[in-house]
Amino acid sequence: MDGGFQPRTLELAGGACAWQAWLPPGWSPGHSWPVILFLHGARERGDDGVRPTTVGLGPALLEDPGRWPAVVVFPQARDGFGWRGPMLRRALAALDDALLQLAGDPARQYLSGISMGAYGSWRLALENPERFAALVPICGGLDAPPSALARAAGDDASSDRPPAADPHAAAARILRELPTWIFHGDADGVIPVGESRTLVEAFRRAGAPVRYTEYRGVAHNSWDAAYSEKALTDWLFAQKR
Numbered sequence: 001m002d003g004g005f006q007p008r009t010l011e012l013a014g015g016a017c018a019w020q021a022w023l024p025p026g027w028s029p030g031h032s033w034p035v036i037l038f039l040h041g042a043r044e045r046g047d048d049g050v051r052p053t054t055v056g057l058g059p060a061l062l063e064d065p066g067r068w069p070a071v072v073v074f075p076q077a078r079d080g081f082g083w084r085g086p087m088l089r090r091a092l093a094a095l096d097d098a099l100l101q102l103a104g105d106p107a108r109q110y111l112s113g114i115s116m117g118a119y120g121s122w123r124l125a126l127e128n129p130e131r132f133a134a135l136v137p138i139c140g141g142l143d144a145p146p147s148a149l150a151r152a153a154g155d156d157a158s159s160d161r162p163p164a165a166d167p168h169a170a171a172a173r174i175l176r177e178l179p180t181w182i183f184h185g186d187a188d189g190v191i192p193v194g195e196s197r198t199l200v201e202a203f204r205r206a207g208a209p210v211r212y213t214e215y216r217g218v219a220h221n222s223w224d225a226a227y228s229e230k231a232l233t234d235w236l237f238a239q240k241r
Contacts, residue, residue, distance in 0.1 A: 003027050003065070005053055010093050018049025019094045021102060022058075022072035025065050034070040034108035034237060037095045039117030039124075045077045052076050056114045056138075060227035067233045070110075071102045083113070083120020084143070091124065107241045112136035114223045115191060119143040122199075126174055134239040135180040136232070138223045139188055141195030144171050168198050172206035179239045181211040183226035185218030211235070 003023045010017050027033065040052035052058070052074040061068050075091040077083055083091070098104050111132045113121035118140020125135050126148035144167040180203065184196040193214065203210035213229070215222050226232065 005058075007049060008094075008097065009049075010090070010097060012090060012093060017076070017090055018047065019076060020049055020053050020074040021094075021098055022053075022061050022068075022074070023102065024069045024071070026069075027071070027102075029103045031103060032105040033103050034110065035095065035098050035102075035104035036068075036070050036072045036110045036112060036236075037091060037124075038072055038074055039083050039091060039111075039113030039120040040074070040076065041115035041117055042082075045079050045081065047076065047078060049076055056117075056223045057112065057227055059224070063228075067230070069237070070108075071098050071104055073098045077116075082116055084123060088120060088124050088127070091120075092128075108133050108237075108239070109241075110134045110136070110236055110239070112138070113140065114138045115140060115220065118191075122171065125178065126171060129174050129178065130241075132178065133241045134236055135175070135178055136183070136226075136236065137180075137196075138183040138226050139185065139191050139196075139220055141191055142168055142171055142199055148174055166202070168202035169206070171199070172202040172208055176203070176206045176208040179209050179235075181213070181232065181235065183213045183215070183222050185215045185220065185222040185225075187217050187219045188222070190220040 003025045006021045008021050038057045044051040073094050075094040077087040081087050109132050111121050118137035121137045123143040149170050182196050184193045186193045200212045215225055
């Protein structure tokens with residue numbers, strides 16, 4: 001099979017849904033490949049299956065395919081939906097399909113998202129804290145599911161500390177073993193940079209392996225700069241569960 005974008009379809013309970021898989025140069029089924037799940041932003045919602053590839057990670061793959069020796073999964077949220085509930089189940093179904101059909105390595109599953117997709121990435125990681133080898137949220141913030149907060153409170157209940165009401169502290173405790181690199185522009189007028197700063201502070205207090213890059217003077221689109229960082233791919237592909 002040739003590399004590049006490949007249209008695919010999932011048959012789910014709610015009907016068929018289109019998504020895209022990126023296959024790296026030299027892809028073959030005889031090799032085990034890292035897999036990146038990419039969650040798009042609000043403007044890429046729909047049912048065409050293509051729009052998620054046009055913003056964020058997709059253009060970075062086209063610009064320099066050799067930097068990304070991985071299968072990349074591009075699910076699509078429906079119009080009017082965010083990355084929660086059925087849309088996250090759709091994303092996981094696409095990821096599972098890539099692992100099974102496209103020679104993905106279960107120990108090297110990576111999760112990244114931009115804007116609305118960054119919120120979804122946090123939520124998905126918290127709902128599946130043992131699944132991913134690394135997390136890269138860009139210009140987003142925390143969307144903590146109640147189940148995760150309850151789990152964190154349960155962790156506290158077994159210690160001498162009272163359960164914390166702070167969802168950022170709870171997220172940091174749940175994901176403190178997950179290598180995470182957060183990006184944000186300090187001039188973001190859509191999602192304030194304080195969303196990421198608060199998360200970074202909580203993760204550092206928890207002793208978690210978090211990295212943070214803040215771009216001076218950059219507005220909401222910090223993803224082009226983030227995905228162009230050579231250090232990001234070096235770091236990402238070094239992570240393994």
